[in-house]
Amino acid sequence: MNKQDHWDSMNDKIMLVAKLYYENKLSQQEIANRLNISRPWVSKLLSKAEEQGIVQISIHSPYSGSPDLEQQLREKYGLTYAGVISNTDDAKDNLSLSVVNYFISQIQPEDIIGISWGNAVSKFVKALFPLHFPNTQVVPLAGSFGTTFDTLPNYNSMQLADTIGGKANLLHVPAFCSSQEEYDTLINNEQTQEILSLGEESDLIIVGIGSLAKSFMIENNILSDQDIKELKEADALGDVALQFLDSKGQQVQASFSKRLIKADIFKASKHARSVIAIAEGKAKVDMIHVALSLNLITAFFTDEETALLLLDK
Secondary structure, three states, rough: OOEEEEHHHHHHHHHHHHHHHOOOOHHHHHHHHHHOHHHHHHHHHHHHHHOOOOOOOOOOOOOOOOOOHHHHHHHHHHHOEEEEOOOOOOOHHHHHHHHHHHHHHHOOOOOOEEEEHHHHHHHHHHOOOOOOOOOOOEEEOEOOOOOHHOOHHHHHHHHHHHHHOOEEEEOEEEOOOOOOOHHHHHHHOHHHHHHHHHOOOOEEEEOEEOOEOOHHHHHOEEEEEEEEHHHHHOOEEEOOOOEEOOOOOOOOHHHHHEEHHHHHHHHHHHHHEEEEEEEOOOHHHHHHHHHHHHOOOEEEEEEEHHEEEEEOO
16 A cells, blocks of 8 residues: 555545544444444544544535535435535545445444445445444345346345454345246245345345436346336336336336345335435436335435435426
């Protein structure tokens, strides 16, 4: 690591500790426990934050968000938390760092953490600081599909568990079964049932929001032409954890839906203490609006452009 990389990393840690202490109201010992560092080191980082002018009346951080837009989103959708970030610095993913900060403030020592897939979720996992939560469990919310790591729930489960020092639970089945016979065999497997039930009992959930208007499932031929036709005829906008929804927020049932191995996101959302969703982009605005209107999400992270489009709906 060169001097500039070290400086950037240290600055990130200073800003993270400052936000956890001053905004999230965690004690120095709680921060030390979560970040697996000593309490004196936390105190030193807080002192550095004051020396550098990061802590004044408010905390100056590129992932602090836009307070006015965040308040409007919270009020419109009944959110517990909203993070609206301006990603003007191409060298840093401030949206993911904002999610990291919130996640660290929410995780508890014995949490079950349900995780989905997609580019936004994978970027969050990569941006997360190493933590020390050995009694946590991470569980994928669906079986495997796709050809890249970003679309493999098991991979995100392993990566997140490794980063927080917890246990990864894996689901060794496909999400999309090719026949009803295959589905019946796999869904009745004891291990499959155990993992899906665990996912529906998650304390924290991290998901992306998918849109048919810009879908990696279509681009990567995960959905067949017949599947796409059925979804479009049913007015499907997209999905949350493979639960497809239409413009009125109704659950869409295509023929392939009966062969999907996934946790029930509605059941999981009702159980979870916090459901964190990350999504941005004009193509996803309608689907995001539906998901937020259904109160499936408690904490939502996006960029300024998407936030403004949502507030116009």
